[in-house]
Amino acid sequence: MSEPLLRVRDLSVTFPVRGREGWPWARPRPLRAVRDVSFDLAAGESLGIVGESGSGKTTLARALIGTVPAAAGEARWQGEDLLRMPPAARHRHRRDIQMVFQDPLAALDPRMTAGEIIAEPLLVHEPRLARREVRARVAQMMERVGLLPNQVNRYPHEFSGGQCQRINIARALVVRPRLVVCDEPVSALDVSVQAQVINLLGDLGRDLGLALIFIAHDLAVVKHICDRILVFYLGRAMELGAARDVVREPRHPYTRALVAAAPIPDPAIERGRRTAVLEGDLPSPLAPPSGCVFRTRCPIARPSCAAAIPPMQDFGGGHLAACPHTGQAGHGEAPG
Amino acid sequence: MTLLFGRRMFREPLPPGTGDAPAGRSLWHDARARFVRNRAAVASLVVLLLVTLFALFGDFVAAWSNEEIDWSMLGSVAENGAPSLANGHWFGVDELGRDLFARTVQGTRISLMVGIVGALISVVVGTLYGATAGYFGGRLDGVMMRVVDVLMAIPYMFVLILFMVVFGRSILMLFIGIGLVSWLDMARIARGQTLNIKHREFVEAAVAIGVRPRRIILRHIVPNLLGVVIVYATLLVPSMIIYESFISFLGLGVQEPDTSWGALINDGASQMQYGTLWQLLFPLFFFVVTLFSLFFLGDGLRDALDPNDR
Numbered sequence: 001m002s003e004p005l006l007r008v009r010d011l012s013v014t015f016p017v018r019g020r021e022g023w024p025w026a027r028p029r030p031l032r033a034v035r036d037v038s039f040d041l042a043a044g045e046s047l048g049i050v051g052e053s054g055s056g057k058t059t060l061a062r063a064l065i066g067t068v069p070a071a072a073g074e075a076r077w078q079g080e081d082l083l084r085m086p087p088a089a090r091h092r093h094r095r096d097i098q099m100v101f102q103d104p105l106a107a108l109d110p111r112m113t114a115g116e117i118i119a120e121p122l123l124v125h126e127p128r129l130a131r132r133e134v135r136a137r138v139a140q141m142m143e144r145v146g147l148l149p150n151q152v153n154r155y156p157h158e159f160s161g162g163q164c165q166r167i168n169i170a171r172a173l174v175v176r177p178r179l180v181v182c183d184e185p186v187s188a189l190d191v192s193v194q195a196q197v198i199n200l201l202g203d204l205g206r207d208l209g210l211a212l213i214f215i216a217h218d219l220a221v222v223k224h225i226c227d228r229i230l231v232f233y234l235g236r237a238m239e240l241g242a243a244r245d246v247v248r249e250p251r252h253p254y255t256r257a258l259v260a261a262a263p264i265p266d267p268a269i270e271r272g273r274r275t276a277v278l279e280g281d282l283p284s285p286l287a288p289p290s291g292c293v294f295r296t297r298c299p300i301a302r303p304s305c306a307a308a309i310p311p312m313q314d315f316g317g318g319h320l321a322a323c324p325h326t327g328q329a330g331h332g333e334a335p336g
Numbered sequence: 337m338t339l340l341f342g343r344r345m346f347r348e349p350l351p352p353g354t355g356d357a358p359a360g361r362s363l364w365h366d367a368r369a370r371f372v373r374n375r376a377a378v379a380s381l382v383v384l385l386l387v388t389l390f391a392l393f394g395d396f397v398a399a400w401s402n403e404e405i406d407w408s409m410l411g412s413v414a415e416n417g418a419p420s421l422a423n424g425h426w427f428g429v430d431e432l433g434r435d436l437f438a439r440t441v442q443g444t445r446i447s448l449m450v451g452i453v454g455a456l457i458s459v460v461v462g463t464l465y466g467a468t469a470g471y472f473g474g475r476l477d478g479v480m481m482r483v484v485d486v487l488m489a490i491p492y493m494f495v496l497i498l499f500m501v502v503f504g505r506s507i508l509m510l511f512i513g514i515g516l517v518s519w520l521d522m523a524r525i526a527r528g529q530t531l532n533i534k535h536r537e538f539v540e541a542a543v544a545i546g547v548r549p550r551r552i553i554l555r556h557i558v559p560n561l562l563g564v565v566i567v568y569a570t571l572l573v574p575s576m577i578i579y580e581s582f583i584s585f586l587g588l589g590v591q592e593p594d595t596s597w598g599a600l601i602n603d604g605a606s607q608m609q610y611g612t613l614w615q616l617l618f619p620l621f622f623f624v625v626t627l628f629s630l631f632f633l634g635d636g637l638r639d640a641l642d643p644n645d646r
Contacts, residue, residue: 066544067543094544094546098544101540103537107541110363113360120542121545124548153359154360155363158361171545
């Protein structure tokens with residue numbers, strides 16, 4: 001197997017958290033936002049990352065683009081570890097990995113025009129580019145993402161949410177990156193605009209040969225444009241596999257619950273089916289359950305689940321799930 | 337500074353075929369519209385412009401120069417020195433027989449200069465210092481802000497008076513003294529705002545893109561700070577003027593033959609008992625009117641630029 005574009009191994013991100021009544025000298029408690037996550041990403045491939053709010057998806061994305069320090073593990077970009085790189089080398093690689101943020105308006109500087117925002121990565125990474133060339137590239141990119149080039153002098157607050165997200169996408173793509181990390185790029189948008197933006201990202205990814213990491217809390221969104229899906233729960237990977245396999249034959253009970261929770265766009269079926277709704281809330285990442293982190297809400301949990309962290313098990317075809325009891329005890333396939 | 341203001345990239349015409357790119361409505365545009373609706377603030381701005389014009393061109397209008405002594409007045413200032421259109425002393429004469437109109441022009445010039453220089457130093461030094469400390473945070477922030485704390489703890493009035501005594505009184509010393517203290521508050525304010533801004537997503541986006549810290553501070557943080565900084569600067573100008581006036585009132589500020597509002601008011605106040613009230617009232621009028629206008633202007637600017645209003 002050839003070297004993947006990005007190879008992430010046992011990546012962990014830890015934040016020190018001080019209790020509210022803590023003394024200044026009290027030792028901060030570690031909040032393990034992301035723990036021991038591993039995956040590979042080939043050039044041009046798209047990986048969806050799915051999980052509830054607070055499961056550490058965004059933190060993983062931030063660790064990959066380098067705005068949050070990783071505590072352990074490695075992220076090899078074409079063989080070079082991004083996490084332990086000297087700053088100058090890391091700076092060169094920033095060009096290859098760009099990010100699209102969740103809140104489209106907040107991610108744009110309110111004092112800059114659309115054109116200045118989109119031009120910024122170009123000015124940073126290709127400082128010798130002639131101004132005329134910069135303007136041409138910006139105009140070309142704006143057209144590519146469905147903005148009118150004559151909107152260059154408008155300010156972010158004059159655009160709609162969907163248009164702002166298009167500006168974000170244009171800014172990410174203008175330096176021709178190899179990988180774009182999209183952090184819930186549509187969850188802040190109207191439903192009617194979501195589909196447009198998702199299709200735009202899918203098309204761009206295909207046309208430009210981009211690798212995509214697409215973060216969402218909605219399986220339906222992810223399965224639409226992703227080749228593979230990584231299911232995330234409380235900072236840990238629960239299941240990883242081809243999108244079709246994960247959605248059709250979920251192996252992990254958490255994935256099954258996610259699949260079951262997704263509404264089916266047919267009222268007849270939707271009304272008739274019994275949805276297994278997941279009970280309870282996400283446990284605190286400050287005090288995660290021992291063993292399998294999902295066991296507190298798992299329908300098939302048993303005492304042994306508390307003992308050890310279940311390893312990723314291969315179910316064939318690169319379909320991995322971290323549950324040793326799945327498929328046993330007559331627990332049938334979830335509907336959907 | 338070119339980083340801050342050199343952003344004309346998209347103002348030139350676009351390549352043919354793409355049509356005209358209409359200019360967007362920046363947040364500054366919106367702020368200007370809100371400011372213009374505030375009558376008191378606009379009126380204050382007009383008053384300030386008039387005072388500035390008075391300071392700049394008053395000399396050309398004055399019938400007397402500020403050095404000339406009207407010998408005919410000497411010894412009879414209380415009787416003949418009152419304001420009069422006939423003899424050209426529109427504001428009367430001071431106790432030495434000099435034309436008070438010309439003296440007021442001269443004082444206005446120096447007082448405004450003190451205010452503006454103080455505010456400029458605080459805007460440039462304070463903003464950059466505070467933004468740098470706030471953006472980098474951690475130990476650098478700790479050290480930089482402790483320096484500010486230490487400088488603030490020094491009773492600056494005392495130090496300035498000492499300065500004046502040791503190095504001799506001069507306008508330069510006055511500017512140095514004011515420059516030393518004026519940026520401290522601004523640095524604190526800028527740092528606080530920066531802490532706010534640096535956690536906004538567009539700053540993180542800039543970091544992710546690979547923008548260097550210097551550029552992030554100058555292009556992303558400072559422009560977003562500027563609203564608060566401008567408001568505070570307009571409120572700082574009067575406090576600088578008061579500060580200078582107080583020192584001059586004590587007799588330690590500007591030196592004869594130079595003068596300032598504070599010095600003129602001091603002279604006027606000391607002559608009050610002889611019935612030459614105009615010597616006090618004319619400089620005082622300019623002083624009060626200017627300070628009021630600056631306060632109203634600051635108010636109007638704050639309403640116009642208030643970030644909560646966006």
